[in-house]
Amino acid sequence: MSPTPAPFRMTGGRVRLDGQEVLRGVDLRVEPGEVLALLGANGSGKSTLIRALLGLVPLAGGSTEIYGVPPSRFRDWRRIGYVPQRLTVGGGVPATVREVVSSGRIARRSRLRPFSTAADKEAVRRALESVGLTDRASHPAQRLSGGQQQRVLIARALAGEPDTFVMDEPTAGVDTASQAALAETLHTLVAQGRTIVLVAHELGPLEPLISRAVVLETGRVAHVGAPPPPEGDCAKPGHQHLHPHAPEAAPTPLTTWNPA
Numbered sequence: 001m002s003p004t005p006a007p008f009r010m011t012g013g014r015v016r017l018d019g020q021e022v023l024r025g026v027d028l029r030v031e032p033g034e035v036l037a038l039l040g041a042n043g044s045g046k047s048t049l050i051r052a053l054l055g056l057v058p059l060a061g062g063s064t065e066i067y068g069v070p071p072s073r074f075r076d077w078r079r080i081g082y083v084p085q086r087l088t089v090g091g092g093v094p095a096t097v098r099e100v101v102s103s104g105r106i107a108r109r110s111r112l113r114p115f116s117t118a119a120d121k122e123a124v125r126r127a128l129e130s131v132g133l134t135d136r137a138s139h140p141a142q143r144l145s146g147g148q149q150q151r152v153l154i155a156r157a158l159a160g161e162p163d164t165f166v167m168d169e170p171t172a173g174v175d176t177a178s179q180a181a182l183a184e185t186l187h188t189l190v191a192q193g194r195t196i197v198l199v200a201h202e203l204g205p206l207e208p209l210i211s212r213a214v215v216l217e218t219g220r221v222a223h224v225g226a227p228p229p230p231e232g233d234c235a236k237p238g239h240q241h242l243h244p245h246a247p248e249a250a251p252t253p254l255t256t257w258n259p260a
C-alpha cells in the first residue's frame with residue numbers, strides 16, 4: 001500500500017513578486033494530522049508561502065504538490081479549506097453571513113447534485129454555531145466588524161468539512177473569547193485527524209495545539225521545531241495544557257522568533 005501523500009510538499013520553492021525574491025528555496029512537508037504554525041516577522045513571506053502551497057501564486061523555481069499532485073492539476077478542492085488573511089467578505093457583492101458560509105460547500109457540489117442538501121444546511125448551521133454567529137446569519141456580511149468578518153471566513157472553511165485547513169492569521173482582530181472558541185473548534189478538528197496550517201503573529205490560545213512551528217526569515221526557513229514557549233497565563237505554575245501533539249524532538253530549537 002502506498003503511504004498517505006502529504007497534504008502539502010514544497011521542494012526548493014521560489015517566488016518572485018515585482019522583481020523581488022519573496023521565497024528563496026523553501027522546503028516544507030506538511031504531515032497529515034499535524035498543526036503547523038508559520039511564524040515570522042512582517043514581510044518574511046508567510047502569506048506568500050501559503051498562497052504558493054495552494055497554487056495561488058506561481059513558483060519561479062522548485063515544485064509543490066497538494067496531496068501528491070501539482071496545484072495546476074489538483075481537482076479535489078473539497079479536501080482544502082482556506083481562510084485568507086483579510087477579504088472584503090462577499091467580494092463587494094451584497095451577501096448574508098449564511099450565504100458566504102454556504103459558499104464553503106460549493107466544492108462539494110456536483111453536476112448531479114447542484115442544489116443544497118440537508119447535509120449542506122446542517123454543515124452551515126454547525127459552522128455558524130462554532131464561530132458564534134448563528135444570530136447574525138441573515139445579516140449582510142459586509143456590515144460586520146473586521147473580527148466578525150474573520151469569523152465568517154473561518155465558518156466558510158469549516159462548512160466545507162475539508163481534510164486540511166490553511167488559515168492565514170485566523171485570530172487577527174478576533175477578540176479573546178472568540179480566539180478561545182476557535183482553539184476549541186480546532187482541537188476537535190485535530191482530534192478528528194484533520195491537518196491545520198496556520199499563520200500567526202500571536203498564537204494565544206492556539207499555542208497548545210501547535211505540533212510544529214516553522215519560522216520564516218526573508219523568504220527562507222530559519223527554524224523548524226517546537227512552538228515558542230508559552231507566555232502569560234500559560235506560563236504560570238500549575239497551568240494545564242491540552243497537548244494533542246507534543247513534539248517528540250525539535251530539530252532546531254526556537255530561540256530567536258521575534259515578530260515585528
Ligand SMILES: Nc1ncnc2c1ncn2[C@@H]1O[C@H](COP(=O)(O)OP(=O)(O)OP(=O)(O)O)[C@@H](O)[C@H]1O
Nearest residue numbers: 017018020022040041042043044045046047048049
Ligand atoms: N502582490 C505582491 N506584489 C509585490 N510584492 C509583494 C506582493 N505580495 C507580497 N509582496 C511582498 O512580499 C514580501 C512577503 O509578503 P508576505 O505578505 O508573504 O509576508 P508575511 O510574512 O505574510 O507578512 P505579514 O506578517 O505582514 O502578513 C513582502 O516584502 C511584500 O511586500
